[in-house]
Amino acid sequence: MSTIKRAATLVAATAAVTLALAGCSGSTGGGGDPADVNPDGEITPREISWLLSRPADGGVITAMQQIADEYAEDHPGFALNLITTPDRPSYIQKYETLAAANKLPELFDTDATPFAQKLAEQGRMVDVELLLDDLGLKDDYREAALNYQRFDDGSLYMVPFEFQLEVFWYNADLLGQAGVEIPGTLDDFAPMCEELRAQGVTPIALDGQDGWPLERYMAYYPFRMAGPEFVQQLKNGEASFADEPGRAAVEWLYGLGQAGCFQEGFSSTGYADAQAQFTSGKAAVYNIGTWELSNLATEALDPAVRDAVDYFTLPTLDDAATADNEYVTPSGIGMAVNSATYDPLVRDFLAFALERYPEAYAASGALSPTTGVETTIPPGATPLYTRAVEQAGDVGSAIAMPWDTQLDPATNTRLQQELTLLVQGDITPDEFITTMDAALTENISG
Structure with a gap:
């Protein structure tokens, strides 16, 4: 099937x-x-x-x-x-x-x-x-x-x-070789990807097979622009993808796709393979939670990569509605x-x-x-393990909720399918918005 x-x-x-x-x-x-x-x-x-x-x-x-x-x-x-x-x-x-x-x-x-x-x-x-x-x-x-x-x-x-804290792990050596810094704002992602691509490096490793990792990216721009209320309004029919936060997110994701941010064939890449692309030094950035601390903040990592691994939290936007220490912090x-x-x-x-x-x-x-x-702290952990544990004590109360836990199943399934097409460039932002708003209306009224 x-x-x-x-x-x-x-x-x-x-x-x-x-x-x-x-x-x-x-x-x-x-x-x-x-x-x-x-x-x-x-x-x-x-x-x-x-x-x-x-x-x-x-x-x-x-x-x-x-x-x-x-x-x-x-x-x-x-x-x-x-x-x-x-x-x-x-x-x-x-x-x-x-x-x-x-x-x-x-x-x-x-x-x-x-x-x-x-x-x-x-x-x-x-x-x-x-x-x-x-x-x-x-x-x-x-x-x-x-x-x-x-x-x-x-x-x-x-x-x-x-x-958990969901953060962006990155390889400092790969970013340094491309002459780029970690993104200060969400709008810095696409330029970072273009510079990394120019150096022959996969910018971001993504588990596209499971749907939810790409859906996380859809949540980021609205959270920074409008706060956690946007997805609440969206699922209740009080907002639409055509509204400013939704459109901004769609256009941002389309831009990530056009900049080649994710690996070739990302839609068929599974969880373990995406992580392996990062830990082997083939990808520069990997967005995942602290449930992977034992695999990412460990002396067991390849020495060629281990000392270059670091992480940053969700970048912000100018005039953001949420604080820098507020991001995806699920329980x-x-x-x-x-x-x-x-x-x-x-x-x-x-x-x-x-x-x-x-x-x-x-x-x-x-x-x-x-x-x-x-x-x-387990034996063999790198200092990043302790840093992440300590950082858990300094997070804000607003949470960038994962959309797959918020939207109804039918809308969520359609969203994951359409996001892949959007990032691949198979559909335009306007086509995405028209399709998703129709799905949202149908599933809420149904």
């Missing part, structure tokens, strides 16, 4: 699930009170389940499984059943299908999407703001980590388990708590787990979503 057909099948399935969910919008699905975060009753151990979309060998699952085992020692009969689907599109389809059938388990992963907000409005998710406050843990969390999980109205229904997919199955046991386990989790997670070398714990 082709990529387009697979995407179409997923969109159709998701649309059907959304209609089913809308059909039961008057019910809570047998749920309890989302605001009753400390229910009365006995703590009776049983197996509880967590539907999640995370790497099975990743730090989050490893830490939570360890904590669950500790909890079970004092609560015989308790077990945490991890229902793992790392592939995100497959996970979303499973999650939305179970939601429509009112069969979600005690805990489940979700981004702050319109679909998830509908669940919250139906009373089917525990109010996490109230829960963390009741547990005395809310003030431990980084403001940016909580803000990433919030819905547009500011409500909080997901617990963050990660914290990953969040964990929601099913109000229908929330009881004294679930609360007690969460109280136990969330108190112990930050230290266990930080010990793996990862950035905790909380403050007050020290990330363990």
Whole structure:
């Protein structure tokens, strides 16, 4: 099955699930009170389940499984059943299908999407703001980590388990040989690419196969020009791609394509290959998050590249609406708590787990979503590792939200397809805008 057909099948399935969910919008699905975060009753151990979309060998699952085992020692009969689907599109389809059938388990992963907000409005998710406050843990969390999980109205229904900084890694030697400096503004990207191309260097390594890395670039110009509100307005039909921030982003991306910023055949390049282009010294810049610190800030890198690797954060614009220290700072997919199955046991386990989790997670070398714990710097790390960890303590509250977590699935799929065509020069900015505004109108009204 082709990529387009697979995407179409997923969109159709998701649309059907959304209609089913809308059909039961008057019910809570047998749920309890989302605001009753400390229910009365006995703590009776049983197996509880967590539907999640995370790497099975990743730090989050490893830490939570360890904590669950500790909890079970004092609560015989308790077990945490991890229902793992790392592939995100497959996970979303499973999650939305179970939601429509009112069969979600005690805990489940979700981004702050319109679909998830509908669940919250139906009373089917525990109010996490109230829960963390009741547990005395809310003030431990980084403001940016909580803000990433919030819905547009500011409500909080997901617990963050990660914290990341998305930055631009670069090879200082390659930039120096081309006689260019790191971009001071977003408008400096295209000239930088042209100079690097003139030296026979691939300017930017891009995982074009997965769609979301290129979509990140679409988010940058509107965030700097208009702030995080633009994508919120866009997905609600209160803004369009033809508006000034949207058009500016489209023309900027088209300009990146014309300047040859990305490698030849970027649309078929996968995640590992894109990273290898940077770490082998074939590409000068690579935009990725701190989840790759162990692979990019390490003595294990090729010595010919290692000492030249550095990073910069999202460049700004003149008269930008956001601060220099505000950029993409995600706290990953969040964990929601099913109000229908929330009881004294679930609360007690969460109280136990969330108190112990930050230290266990930080010990793996990862950035905790909380403050007050020290990330363990692994052996063989370069000074960049420590610098990135320290920089996490100085980020603003506004977040350049990844658009793939904000737009409806049909619009998002079309956006990723059209962005590739735009950057390749197969369509013009005006054609892109006409197509995307039509898709946005159709999917919002539909």
